[in-house]
Amino acid sequence: MPMDNQDQMPSRPPLWNDPDKRALIFQVIVLAAVFAFFAYIFSNTLHNLEKRGISTGFDFLNNEAGFGILMSLIPYDETYTFGRTFLVGLLNTLLVSFLGIILATILGFIIGVARLSNNWLIAKIATVYIETFRNIPLLLQILFWYFAMLPLLPHPRQSVNFSDAFFLNSRGLYLPAPVFESAFLWVLIALFVAIIAVVFLVRWAHKRQAATGQPFHTFWVSLAILVTLPAVAYVVTGMPLNWNLPELKGFNFRGGMTIIPELAALLLALSIYTAAFIAEIVRSGIQAVSHGQTEAAYALGLRPAKTLQLVIIPQAMRVIIPQLTSQYLNLTKNSSLAAAVGYPDLVAVFAGTTLNQTGQAVEIIFMTMMVYLTISLLISLFMNWYNNKMALVER
């Protein structure tokens, strides 16, 4: 049998037909094009900035801001720097995102479970809620609460009064503010000790159950520890916590804490909107656990509550958590719509007022985008970690 050419070295194709070389050349061209594009933009920007007499760099952050901000979690007034406005905005963004995430999660889980209820009316109400709120733009919902609903609240003098401590009116919701004395530290220490004790207790109970099969009332004992220890510390140190109640003085309230209407509208819209999406995620997560799992758990003799706790929820959570984190990320990004109602978040204060005052568009937009990018990077790192952890548990 004559040898065919297979053992022979294939002849090298010409340069433009060699896939490796072609890939290399293509990538060099792409890279060069990208660099050329950025260089073009860069030179144009420098030229334009020079024309407008704007100096580049981050020095402006040290200049005095000279404008007030409606709400700040840290001390701030007109004499602080532009850098400080960045911090104020960032903290306000984080505040509204944090509160929104908590509210949306609670509401979303309730509605998601309600949608699967075997009570027809409850399930229908949940469906109507989901289909209504997720199909209306978030911005419209924010404007609706802020411009249409909140002005319907009474004037400060006719505030809705809950036991002389909480007041609701068109200027906001007034709450008692906690005033901590130095001895309150001991209560915090007691709480910390209680948490550590509970962690050890849970580990011990788990080990004992694995070894002997004896269950332990972990939940109730942990709850007792968590409540009693700090409570005892609180009483022993002489109740070092006072409340600063809001009071009507003249036309407005003084003292206490205020949730300004801008924050209230934003928070309401964000949590109602996101809850509709979270509810769908919860529903799909629960439905993803096949019914055979429930039947198997019943066959093993587990009670319905235990089935839910040990079989359904852990498996549903595996589906729910990755999607839930991406909703949290969405909520954080959506909180930037604050600009529409004037809640001083990062975009409204820094990319809005500060940008207008200084004209440093490039630096400011860059910093703002970096903040959101960092948050989304952190969240995707968490997701990778979580997915890896779950993959290990899987058999």
Add this chain to the structure above:
Amino acid sequence: MAVIQHTPHEDLPPPVSQTGVIGWLRQNLFSSWLNSLLTLLAAYIVWKTLMPLIDWAFIKADWIGTSREDCSSGGACWVFVSVRFKQFMYGLYPEAEQWRINLMAILFVLLMIPMFIKNFPWKKWLGMFILFGFPIIGYYLLSGGAFGLEHIETSLWGGLTLTLVLAAVGIVAALPLGILLALGRRSKMPIVRALSVAFIELWRGVPLITVLFMASVMLPLFLPEGAQFDKLLRALIGIVLFQSAYMAEVVRGGLQAIPKGQYEAAEALGLSYWKSMGLIILPQALKLVIPGIVNTFIALFKDTTLVLIIGLFDLLAMIQSATQDTKWLGFSIEGYVFAAVTFWIFCFGMSRYSQALERKLHTGH
């Protein structure tokens, strides 16, 4: 021997309490005392909220009139919406030229009808035309300046028209860009892959509003001196960049769902990269992700409202400015409800369409 004949008793009907309306009620509303309690509570709450709402929106509402004096019955004042209706639809587009928008809408609906007819033979070509040919016709119809049509500045575009233009252009322009990015992200070339990943993650990591701010503040800085661009184009560039990143992720999902054998078969046939993608992989992948594309379109449609923050007058912005008109103060609820209903009809309709498509395209197991 006598044969004992056994005749079975005829089946009894099921108990009354288990069939019909009563059975349904017992099973779905009053299966336990807790459920009964929940049902009654929910029914009470629904009654208490729905009744005043219906009363306000329909029974006590004013529908006909021309000014706020016609709203006297204490319910909703839909006169506010009907007086401003043209503005909400067309923005500040000159009244004499509004037929052009109507013509465009009619044309679009006529083109879309065959797409819903089963077994329509030229569906593919018609779809291509709607995606790539119709926008050109639409541009000349809206903007004018050729074929004897008067030129209309984009600053006059507004209302629902602008909302639809933004969403449609955003999706049509983002689709090819998104496909390229998705292919780039799955490419074997490290530099192309890294650039695609960086581009996609950058836009997906930031809120649309910062992108719009960037487009409206920074784009003029990026261009050579004297280059002018109108506000609408700047917003569109921002939207397209942002949307292409999301589109890329949707398309990537489709690419990943195609079995490896298809890629290998294409290679075995000796097809080049672009031919194997264009003829084998993409037609299958894009078909898989049509529901995903519709879903991104819904998201984009809702997000177009953000252009109000950079000063364009879409439907929501038109309504927002109408509620602040001194002649019509105090009717903001009616305005927002109208906007909400309009957006809801579009979004809900599209999401139902996408669900139906999903069921239709789900040809596997």
